[in-house]
Amino acid sequence: MELFTWLFMRYSGVLLLFLALGHLFIMHVFNSIHQIDYDFVVRRYMALFWRGYDLCMLWLAMIHGLNGMRILIDDYLKPPWQGRSVKVLYVTGGLFLLLGTWVIICFQPAAG
Amino acid sequence: MEVTFQLLRFDPLKDRQPHWETYRVELEPTDRVLDGLEAIKGQMDGTLAYRRSCAHGVCGSDAMIINGRNRLACKALVKNMKEPIRIEPMRGFKVLKDFVVDMGPFFEKYRAVKPYLIEKEARPQKERLQSQEERERFDDTTKCILCGACTTSCPSFWFNAGYVGPAAIVQAHRFIFDSRDGGAEERLSVLNNQEGVWRCRTVFNCVEACPRGINVTRAIGEVKKVIAKGGR
Ligand code: SF4
Ligand code: FES
Numbered sequence: 243m244e245l246f247t248w249l250f251m252r253y254s255g256v257l258l259l260f261l262a263l264g265h266l267f268i269m270h271v272f273n274s275i276h277q278i279d280y281d282f283v284v285r286r287y288m289a290l291f292w293r294g295y296d297l298c299m300l301w302l303a304m305i306h307g308l309n310g311m312r313i314l315i316d317d318y319l320k321p322p323w324q325g326r327s328v329k330v331l332y333v334t335g336g337l338f339l340l341l342g343t344w345v346i347i348c349f350q351p352a353a354g
Numbered sequence: 355m356e357v358t359f360q361l362l363r364f365d366p367l368k369d370r371q372p373h374w375e376t377y378r379v380e381l382e383p384t385d386r387v388l389d390g391l392e393a394i395k396g397q398m399d400g401t402l403a404y405r406r407s408c409a410h411g412v413c414g415s416d417a418m419i420i421n422g423r424n425r426l427a428c429k430a431l432v433k434n435m436k437e438p439i440r441i442e443p444m445r446g447f448k449v450l451k452d453f454v455v456d457m458g459p460f461f462e463k464y465r466a467v468k469p470y471l472i473e474k475e476a477r478p479q480k481e482r483l484q485s486q487e488e489r490e491r492f493d494d495t496t497k498c499i500l501c502g503a504c505t506t507s508c509p510s511f512w513f514n515a516g517y518v519g520p521a522a523i524v525q526a527h528r529f530i531f532d533s534r535d536g537g538a539e540e541r542l543s544v545l546n547n548q549e550g551v552w553r554c555r556t557v558f559n560c561v562e563a564c565p566r567g568i569n570v571t572r573a574i575g576e577v578k579k580v581i582a583k584g585g586r
Contacts, residue, residue, distance in 0.1 A: 244552040245581055316548070317513060317555070 247309055254306045261299045284351040293346050300342045308335040357381045358438040359390055364449050365401065372449065376438065383433035387420055390439065391427060404453040411565060414501030417444055418453045424503035424563040444506035446515065460502050463518045467526035467541050474536020482534045492531035495524045495573050497566040504560035504570050510553045517553045518545065520560040520570045527573040530580060538586055546581045554578075 269278065286292045308331060315327045356378050364372035379393040388406060395402040405415040409428045416427040419442040421435055432439070447455035498521065505511050505519035526541045545551045551574055560570035580586055 244548050244550075245546055248552055248578070249582060317510065 251306060251309060254302045258299070258302050258306060261295070261302065264295075265299060283349075287349055287351075293349075297343065297346050300346065301339065304335060304339045304342070308332070311335075355381060355383060357390060357432055359394065360438045360440045361394070361402070361452070362440075362442040363402075363452055364443075365451060372442075374440075381432055383431075385432045386428050387425075387430040387432060387435065387439060387441070388416060388427035390432060391441075403451040412499060414499030414565075416453075417501040417503040417506070417565070418442065419444060424507045426501060426503070426565045429565055444502060446506045446508075446512045447502075457502060459515065460505060460519070460521065461500075463505075463522040464500065464525055466518065466544055467522050467529075468537055468544075469525045469529065471529070471532070471535055472537025472540065484533055488533040491533070492528050494568050495528040495531075497568055498524050498528070499566060500525075501565060503563040503565060504568075507559040507563035509557055509559065510555055514549070514553065516549045518550055520554070520574060523551060523554075523574050523577055524568060524570055527577055530577060530586065538580070542577070542581055545577060551578050551581065 269275065273282070311331055312328055315324055315331065319327055357380075359377045359379065360374050361377065362372045363369070363375050377394045377398055379390055379398070381390055381393065386409075388409060391402065391404055391406075395404075404418065404427070406428065407413040407415045409416075411426055411429045414426070417424055418427055419425075420427065420430050421440055424444060427441075441453065443449045443453045443455050447457065447460065449455050500521060502521060504524070505521045508517070508520055511517045511519050523545060526545060529535045530538045530541055554571070554574045556571055556575070558571050561568075561572075564570055
């Protein structure tokens with residue numbers, strides 16, 4: 243299990259580097275943030291590709307970050323606070339993950 | 355020349371807390387820190403406790419914190435040290451007296467990785483042959499003298515005494531990469547968990563601490579890789 247998370251951290255780290263850099267350039271260099279508005283998102287989310295891109299980034303980043311936090315907690319806290327903090331971390335992380343996924347998948351432009 | 359030492363003394367029968375004491379001794383610049391301790395113990399205060407045996411960097415019994423860094427007292431030259439020379443026991447083990455720490459848990463971890471040849475094939479008639487390249491593969495980790503300097507310089511170990519620690523991994527590495535040995539799987543199963551190699555955060559303190567110049571973090575990395583690949 244620890245082997246798996248270790249490998250995951252390495253692979254997701256490399257993937258995220260490209261995904262996040264891509265995201266950064268698209269959002270802040272090729273487009274200025276002043277152009278990014280509701281319509282921009284609507285247009286972008288017409289393409290399944292961008293939904294997939296964001297979904298990938300969301301999951302990889304969240305799990306990568308959560309696992310990193312778990313390792314930090316594991317390093318710095320002792321039981322019983324260790325277990326408790328990890329639980330709180332998983333619940334909040336999981337909620338954000340679900341919320342994000344829900345938005346990406348179910349986003350429909352408002353009629354009109 | 356006169357050299358000033360500050361020693362963190364602790365006598366479990368008298369003291370509740372360790373405290374610093376200052377000593378001045380006459381030494382040659384080419385003397386080692388160990389010679390200073392011998393002079394203090396022999397001429398000033400016979401109650402001073404520390405381990406030493408070979409006095410030549412071979413047995414690994416006199417690792418201690420000298421001016422903030424884990425070193426062997428018998429390998430640290432007085433002339434290379436800033437004064438006052440401050441000495442503390444290694445961190446992370448129970449201090450029994452002065453610089454004598456309880457190495458019990460350390461050797462327990464050492465035994466856990468089965469540091470002996472495990473036969474996989476039938477015993478040959480004569481010796482087990484090994485090419486120079488095969489020997490070279492684990493040469494670095496054969497140099498370990500089990501002084502404990504690496505393990506007690508590791509923050510992961512300080513915080514979590516359950517961590518098997520760099521020294522035990524170095525010892526495991528010495529056998530895992532030995533072409534004559536057949537016990538890699540058993541050893542890797544000991545190391546492939548949260549208290550094993552995965553607690554190493556590549557801090558590199560161990561590399562700096564090792565008096566034998568072993569590239570400890572690299573050895574740990576190689577063991578991680580073997581686990582990830584599922585075999586040597
Ligand atoms: S690896 Fe180096 S520091 Fe660690 S126990 Fe062996 S000789 Fe000492
Ligand atoms: S006394 Fe043997 S290593 Fe220093």
